[in-house]
Amino acid sequence: MIGRLNHVAIAVPDLEAAARTYRDVLGARLSEPLALPEHGVTTIFVELPNTKIELLEPLGPDSPIARFLARSPEGGVHHLCYEVADILAARDRLIATGARVLGDGTPRIGAHGKPVLFLHPKDFQGTLVELEEA
Amino acid sequence: MIGRLNHVAIAVPDLEAAARTYRDVLGARLSEPLALPEHGVTTIFVELPNTKIELLEPLGPDSPIARFLARSPEGGVHHLCYEVADILAARDRLIATGARVLGDGTPRIGAHGKPVLFLHPKDFQGTLVELEEA
Numbered sequence: 001m002i003g004r005l006n007h008v009a010i011a012v013p014d015l016e017a018a019a020r021t022y023r024d025v026l027g028a029r030l031s032e033p034l035a036l037p038e039h040g041v042t043t044i045f046v047e048l049p050n051t052k053i054e055l056l057e058p059l060g061p062d063s064p065i066a067r068f069l070a071r072s073p074e075g076g077v078h079h080l081c082y083e084v085a086d087i088l089a090a091r092d093r094l095i096a097t098g099a100r101v102l103g104d105g106t107p108r109i110g111a112h113g114k115p116v117l118f119l120h121p122k123d124f125q126g127t128l129v130e131l132e133e134a
Numbered sequence: 135m136i137g138r139l140n141h142v143a144i145a146v147p148d149l150e151a152a153a154r155t156y157r158d159v160l161g162a163r164l165s166e167p168l169a170l171p172e173h174g175v176t177t178i179f180v181e182l183p184n185t186k187i188e189l190l191e192p193l194g195p196d197s198p199i200a201r202f203l204a205r206s207p208e209g210g211v212h213h214l215c216y217e218v219a220d221i222l223a224a225r226d227r228l229i230a231t232g233a234r235v236l237g238d239g240t241p242r243i244g245a246h247g248k249p250v251l252f253l254h255p256k257d258f259q260g261t262l263v264e265l266e267e268a
Contacts, residue, residue, distance in 0.1 A: 001160055001161030001162070002160045002161060002162050002182065003182070003183055004182060004183050004184045004185075005139070005142070005182050005184060005185050005187075008139070008142060008211075008214060010259055010260075010261055012259045013259075018259050021257070021258060021259065024231065025228065025231045025233050025257075026135055026136045026216070026263075027135030027136060027227070028135070028136050048136065048137070048138060048139050048216070049137055049138050050138045050139060050184045050185055051138075051139050051184055051185055053139075053214075055259075072260055074255070074256060074259060074260035075259035075260040075261070076211075076259070076260035076261060077142075077210075077211040077214070077261060080142060080187075080211070082160070082182070093161070094159065097158065097159045099159050121208070122208060123155070123159075124155060125144055125146045125147075125152050125155065125189075125208060125209035125210070126144075126206055126208035126209040126210035127144055127209070127210060127211060129160075
């Protein structure tokens with residue numbers, strides 16, 4: 001069911017500092033910062049040959065990553081995003097196996113303009129999983 | 135400098151259970167389990183079209199992931215591994231920028247039979263980074 005690893009998302013307390021790390025220390029190619037107020041984050045993508053690292057900095061008071069950073073102030077891997085061909089079929093298969101889909105199970109439009117769902121970390125070895133319709 | 139994301143390593147308390155999650159719930163293709171006593175882990179690879187997820191279960195009393203699981207008993211993302219063309223050149227560049235290479239800076243032979251180095255998570259937004267010579 002899951003296809004490509006679309007991205008690894010890393011929550012960071014300081015996006016400028018993180019960009020310097022990935023650009024100047026690790027020598028990677030970066031996108032420009034993009035503020036996504038409706039998602040409560042500002043993002044920069046680290047563009048690797050086979051996938052992307054998504055650096056996420058909280059934006060606004062209700063950012064979904066603020067609680068993560070309260071627990072891990074230095075930052076850390078926030079979620080892994082896998083591509084699926086059909087997000088509703090994926091959701092139904094997951095629910096049939098007993099896995100928990102976050103929210104009411106209705107895909108929302110994610111940061112890349114595509115339908116996404118998040119799965120409960122307790123059902124995936126402590127890893128928050130995002131599925132994105134490719 | 136960094137090239138492909140070679141793998142995302144996830145520490146898990148129960149490799150059989152994790153394999154069931156990735157195979158039966160997420161529908162991915164898995165390798166056979168491989169015990170690596172010299173690295174203190176048993177691994178299963180989740181083979182995605184563009185990269186791999188490396189599931190790691192502790193093996194033996196001195197496993198490097200036992201401490202991680204003591205803090206995060208459900209498991210979680212343990213490290214990200216990026217490919218580099220020349221690991222000694224990468225190391226020298228990292229040291230020149232002030233980043234900390236773990237150990238004495240001498241690459242060791244990693245789980246895939248290639249030279250690897252690990253970088254200090256405090257210098258990389260809370261993420262343990264492995265570099266592997268491709």
